[in-house]
Amino acid sequence: MHKLDFPKDFLWGTATASYQVEGAAHEGGRSDSIWDIFSRKPGAVYGGENGEIACDQYHRYKEDIALMAELGFKSYRFSIAWPRIIPGGDDGKVNKEGVAFYKDLIKELHAYNIKATATIYHWDLPQSLEDKGGWAERRTAEAFAEYAKVCFAEFGDTVDQWITINEPFCVAYLGYAFGVHAPGICDIGKAVRAVHHVNLAHGLAVKAYRAAGLKAPIGITWNPNTPRPATDREADKQAALVARAVETEVFMLPILGKGYPDLVLKELKLPVPIQDGDLDSISQKIDFIGVNYYNEQPVAFDPNGQFKYGAKPSWQNTSDMGWPTVPGGLARQLLWISGISGGLPIYITENGFASDDKPDENGRVHDIERIKYVRRHLEVCAGLIKQGVNLKGYYAWSFMDNFEWAYGYTRRFGIVHVDYVTQKRTPKDSAYFFRDVIAGFGEW
Numbered sequence: 188m189h190k191l192d193f194p195k196d197f198l199w200g201t202a203t204a205s206y207q208v209e210g211a212a213h214e215g216g217r218s219d220s221i222w223d224i225f226s227r228k229p230g231a232v233y234g235g236e237n238g239e240i241a242c243d244q245y246h247r248y249k250e251d252i253a254l255m256a257e258l259g260f261k262s263y264r265f266s267i268a269w270p271r272i273i274p275g276g277d278d279g280k281v282n283k284e285g286v287a288f289y290k291d292l293i294k295e296l297h298a299y300n301i302k303a304t305a306t307i308y309h310w311d312l313p314q315s316l317e318d319k320g321g322w323a324e325r326r327t328a329e330a331f332a333e334y335a336k337v338c339f340a341e342f343g344d345t346v347d348q349w350i351t352i353n354e355p356f357c358v359a360y361l362g363y364a365f366g367v368h369a370p371g372i373c374d375i376g377k378a379v380r381a382v383h384h385v386n387l388a389h390g391l392a393v394k395a396y397r398a399a400g401l402k403a404p405i406g407i408t409w410n411p412n413t414p415r416p417a418t419d420r421e422a423d424k425q426a427a428l429v430a431r432a433v434e435t436e437v438f439m440l441p442i443l444g445k446g447y448p449d450l451v452l453k454e455l456k457l458p459v460p461i462q463d464g465d466l467d468s469i470s471q472k473i474d475f476i477g478v479n480y481y482n483e484q485p486v487a488f489d490p491n492g493q494f495k496y497g498a499k500p501s502w503q504n505t506s507d508m509g510w511p512t513v514p515g516g517l518a519r520q521l522l523w524i525s526g527i528s529g530g531l532p533i534y535i536t537e538n539g540f541a542s543d544d545k546p547d548e549n550g551r552v553h554d555i556e557r558i559k560y561v562r563r564h565l566e567v568c569a570g571l572i573k574q575g576v577n578l579k580g581y582y583a584w585s586f587m588d589n590f591e592w593a594y595g596y597t598r599r600f601g602i603v604h605v606d607y608v609t610q611k612r613t614p615k616d617s618a619y620f621f622r623d624v625i626a627g628f629g630e631w
């Protein structure tokens with residue numbers, strides 16, 4: 188018999204994000220975010236869908252939290268919507284209704300002894316700030332710090348763990364270089380500026396957090412792309428290093444106090460808009476690293492690629508996202524992160540699998556491929572802990588099926604099925620698998 192053994196204090200959580208689950212887009216004083224506007228652009232989101240209703244968690248959070256408790260989860264990672272807290276973006280006017288919503292949600296979590304892990308920014312920038320240039324402008328980093336201060340003042344006594352920003356890679360590159368996420372811009376110059384401003388936003392927020400004397404751990408969540416070379420040719424090995432530098436090290440190294448990689452500043456000469464003192468602001472001490480891991484890609488030298496590398500096909504089984512299942516990539520990645528961060532505590536803040544499994548005639552959802560995926564990644568986690576990696580927790584992405592950004596509702600990551608017509612929640616078999624693992628019966 189195989190058994191998944193984890194330390195007693197390992198934190199088992201599950202995660203969502205505001206725009207993906209809350210709905211109530213025009214309620215409670217919330218203003219439009221870049222995703223509300225982007226979703227209205229023809230062709231931007233599959234089927235013209237949007238997060239206006241999503242999973243209606245704004246109204247159904249009590250039901251959702253009760254289900255999390257039933258499944259045994261110890262922590263819920265949710266995100267706070269900036270347009271609910273400061274609808275004007277940077278005018279300092281705090282929306283009491285928005286604050287009350289998150290206070291109630293946190294209270295409900297605590298009533299079940301579930302920890303509140305709050306992400307301050309999971310992509311819903313107030314549109315008014317995008318109208319002034321968004322993340323390509325330094326003022327957005329400063330506005331973010333002011334917004335974060337409001338979150339610290341309002342929720343600082345109750346949030347158990349803070350994450351400043353989710354996946355800076357997606358904010359900067361998907362939003363400003365590839366245009367596939369809001370605000371839908373394709374401009375590498377703006378993307379490079381966004382890289383720096385997102386890093387700066389994080390640093391300014393952590394500085395404010397320390398100044399406020401708050402004690403709960405604070406960190407950031409990256410989705411580090413650490414591709415492996417497709418072959419053992421030197422050119423492909425170098426291509427993998429360039430990919431890691433451009434896609435990942437530009438975010439991680441400055442925050443870990445190591446500055447921007449030379450490869451990016453000196454060789455590729457990317458015009459990062461660093462001002463005096465920025466690197467100090469960015470490299471505030473963090474208490475943990477959040478890692479979102481889904482897959483690992485092989486890359487090779489490609490003379491036509493913008494940075495002379497390109498992704499190569501994989502042989503592994505893929506999810507509905509087309510992402511190959513590569514549990515070994517998680518091990519490679521966490522060992523690398525552990526090394527460069529000097530063993531800072533790591534939480535897997537997202538890991539999961541998209542597949543469209545529906546309730547059968549008995550109302551059960553047999554999502555076997557998701558269970559296989561999760562089981563293999565958890566085996567890697569257990570092994571890494573035994574090897575001494577300081578891995579402290581794991582959050583399943585996602586608690587429930589939800590609005591999967593440009594894919595609309597066509598990709599289902601939930602361990603709980605959502606019927607978007609009736610809003611009925613149905614735990615999938617993977618939810619019961621997690622329940623058993625958390626209870627100490629993770630065997631097969």
Ligand code: IFM
Nearest residue numbers: 204354479537584591600
């Ligand atoms: O749904 C997203 C989430 O918002 C950020 N990380 C990746 C997930 C799956 O694409």
